[in-house]
Amino acid sequence: MNKNLLLLSIVVPVYNEEEVIEEFNRRLVNTFSKTDIKYEVIYVNDGSNSQTSKILRKIADSAKNIRLIELSRNFGHQIAVTAGLDYSSGEIVVVIDADLQDPPEIILQMIDQWRNGYKVVYGIRRNRKENIFKRMAYYSFYRLLQNFSKVYIPPDSGDFSLMDRQVVNMLVAMPERNRFVRGLRSWVGFKQIGIEYDRDERFAGKSKYSLSKLFLLASDGVVNFSITPINMISNIGLFLFVSSILAAIFLIIWRISNFKILGHMPSDVQGFTTLAVLLLFFSGVQLLSVGIIGQYIGRIYDESKQRPKYIVENELGFSKSKNNLIFGDQRGAQEVKTSGEIL
Template structure:
């Protein structure tokens, strides 16, 4: 019998857990009768009663619920990798704990997996969110498609169903400062894309702050694109060419005896522009160097404090 592992990262979701888990259990009726379920719930060191809520759900369904408690907050993507490491299903699905992604789409995703697709992506075509959040999300994913991964669907995604083979590859890579969802498409497996509308969050407040969004953008872009480094090289060549041409122009004026332009203002503008470019270039290179250092240290992505296995 095929087993479906449902991996859910949890962070300050105390109020969401009872509602979300009952919705997921009710959603099991949409699957074929032979499918068995495993819930892998990963607490990312929440500071509220999330762990207690997870334990309550496990007591209700002790035979199929696994609770993984992390020692420190490592971010939702590393928490997802931890859940993947403890999942045992033939196929797996990642869904958030706030019910913004529709559980009912999961059955259609499973049907495509049965047809042989190792990766099924739930693609956000619409968002019931603020205009600024929607605009930033569209900009982020359009930049990723244009300069990093051309094979990702437009609109972004973090609701996926994937085969055991994909799970094992991602866990083996242990990629740090990256995007686990984009990593699945980078592996090159064929996938099918199912569009859906992302719902507005009804319970609790999102912890997905602006600083976390900026970090995600940098991690995703720098992990899968060499465009920033190439842009520095091209800009440096262009600035060098302009400097050479301007130098030749000044030499020509000198040789012809023409008065050279008084250039205090121009000199300062050029100096400030080149200095700003150099600092920006150093910052971009520093981001790449820091990620290389972080990978070389080979520290674990997460530390597990406790695991409560199914009974």
């Protein structure tokens, strides 16, 4: 492959970004206007409102190398990224959000690293300009994930990345419905490198990732790439079991010896308060344990249903219809190309 004559696909998931999408497209086009890189832009409309959809259709009609996938409803950010990867045909694929917090100009640096032999080039957020609560949440999440996961997932790296076609093919072929793309990207391995950059504030509009959605994303990351929570339950259960035996032995000795502890004899302690506290404690541990196990069982249930990951309502700008991918399932993954033509 001639790395000077590459084909690039840029996947952009979009959800209600009518205030920023035109500026994003302008900056993206300007980034490549002085290069000889052939590229396509694949916007994935993840069930946005009518105004965003109207603007995206206008953008898709403005150039032959701009495509649009419209999903039938909001399937979530990670699934929208997955749809874009399924439809991509470039020898390398970039994933970037449309909110302009991740600067499109960094893509050229990523391409340089790919030419140096790296299969994955991911962005590392050096500084964030979000509020302190989000910064703390992101910091805690990545450190928690790093401690739990058996796969090294670089801290402070998001979905903004460049991937070689070989890596993309691996991701497309994976059957998981509960996707955590940056984790899957790390799991496949290959030669990877990060590029640091300062993450800007949103150009306009509001973040679509609320704290509750970030919590769900963190849950997907931990549960999909680690069984540490299950092991923790086992360890807690073993600790409580051993502790209860030791406590029982101590109480028996105390009763038999009839000595004072903190000025109280065994007959002075009725035990109702202690019993209530212990009952609440063990009930809480049991419910927490059942909840954690339920997270794993729920994902098994989702996978067993074998529903498609997404449903495509419309596709615009593609030279050939990709109806084999319309249900976002393995039927499409079987026909992934090693490279494709970008008009």
